[in-house]
Amino acid sequence: MNIKRWIISIFIIVIIISTLGFIKFNQIQAAIAFGESFPEPSAAVKSSYVEQRNYSETSKVIGQLQAKRAIDIHNEYPGLIVKVHFQPGDFVEKNHVLFELDTRIEQANLLAEQAKLALAESTFSRLSKLLTQKRVSPDQVDQAHADVAIAKAQIANLNAIIDKKIIRAPFSGMLGLTNYQSGQFLDVNTLLTSLIAQDEKIWVDFKLPQTLPQLAVGDNVSVNLIAGNQRITATIIAKNSAIDIAARQLAYRAELDNSQLQLHHNQMVSVVVSTPSIPMFAVPTNAIARNQLGAFVFSLDQDDSNNWRARSIQVELGARQGDMQLITNGLKGDEFIATEGAFKLKDQLLVYTQAPDNLTLEEE
Numbered sequence: 001m002n003i004k005r006w007i008i009s010i011f012i013i014v015i016i017i018s019t020l021g022f023i024k025f026n027q028i029q030a031a032i033a034f035g036e037s038f039p040e041p042s043a044a045v046k047s048s049y050v051e052q053r054n055y056s057e058t059s060k061v062i063g064q065l066q067a068k069r070a071i072d073i074h075n076e077y078p079g080l081i082v083k084v085h086f087q088p089g090d091f092v093e094k095n096h097v098l099f100e101l102d103t104r105i106e107q108a109n110l111l112a113e114q115a116k117l118a119l120a121e122s123t124f125s126r127l128s129k130l131l132t133q134k135r136v137s138p139d140q141v142d143q144a145h146a147d148v149a150i151a152k153a154q155i156a157n158l159n160a161i162i163d164k165k166i167i168r169a170p171f172s173g174m175l176g177l178t179n180y181q182s183g184q185f186l187d188v189n190t191l192l193t194s195l196i197a198q199d200e201k202i203w204v205d206f207k208l209p210q211t212l213p214q215l216a217v218g219d220n221v222s223v224n225l226i227a228g229n230q231r232i233t234a235t236i237i238a239k240n241s242a243i244d245i246a247a248r249q250l251a252y253r254a255e256l257d258n259s260q261l262q263l264h265h266n267q268m269v270s271v272v273v274s275t276p277s278i279p280m281f282a283v284p285t286n287a288i289a290r291n292q293l294g295a296f297v298f299s300l301d302q303d304d305s306n307n308w309r310a311r312s313i314q315v316e317l318g319a320r321q322g323d324m325q326l327i328t329n330g331l332k333g334d335e336f337i338a339t340e341g342a343f344k345l346k347d348q349l350l351v352y353t354q355a356p357d358n359l360t361l362e363e364e
Helices: 002-036 104-132 138-164
Strands: 042-044 047-049 051-055 058-067 070-074 079-084 097-101 166-168 173-175 191-196 201-209 220-225 231-239 249-257 268-274 278-284 289-291 294-302 308-321 324-329 336-338 350-352
Touching (some): 104 138, 201 268
Antiparallel strands (some): 070 191, 097 166, 173 191, 220 231, 220 268, 278 324, 308 350
16 A cells, blocks of 8 residues: 555656656747847948058158358457458358458568568578688578578468458358447457358258168158248268267268258258158058957958858057058958957957958859
8 A cells, every 4th residue: 555655656746847847848948949039149340451551661850951061250369350341141252351350560560570581681691601701600601591581480470360360251151140340359269250151952960769770871861841841852971970879869961952042051850761661451440459469350251151250360550540550460461351340349250241342242
């Protein structure tokens, strides 16, 4: 009797468990069917091809224009200004007299030395004749000859001083401003004015940090005026032999045209230095996705059902050109990539986008 009850109990339990299992199985099948009724996760994006562009790295530094001939004019000897022979800003020819300093003392000393020279020459001539008659010693003749040489040297010295007190333009050019007038006394080495030659060529001096690509003699650079949009091409004519130890920069000198005389000595300009162009791939900036591993673009590839699938490609970024990002490594150049909306993508995600014009989809 007890066995029969146990069998009945076990049978009931089995029926209950089976019933519950069947109900759960139906629930799972219904959930699976319900899940399969939803469409596959996808994203809609815009797309484009990878572009190839020629890229040239440019650097902009400040340069300074230098006239090929430019000097500050000083006086070598002190003196009183007798006459000024120019107006500030005048153009003067070479050897034009600029200042005359008082030379009356030197002129008087010159007359005295000329008289001494005449006496010394007369004495030397007379003693030379007496020497032939052996009436004087050779030492007396030698002394007379030395007196002649000394007198000539004193005259030459006074003539040089007189000449240096007449200050002339060493070359043709434009004079600077000055406030010196007749009657003023000048100390030694006083700055009188400046003189700048008006040549058809002018130099621009600039420096490049050693971390940038360096130039060679004969290379071209672009010179931009600070005021205005004028751009002039200049040619490197010289470079310093050593890098500045303090600034770690190398100095260059370039020559540019100034036939219109619109460029001025000491004028500040910007110098644009460009490296030779190299081909690079470019993508829109909104095609770049980033995570902790770096930067990515998503290439769009077709699967067996002709659906677009996302595939991430890790890339190395270069410079930006407007709305385009240059890629230095990672792309081959034939990729069809997602642009706007690329941040929503992940690998193998179904993507809806417009197909490239040169790609024909196969009919299902």
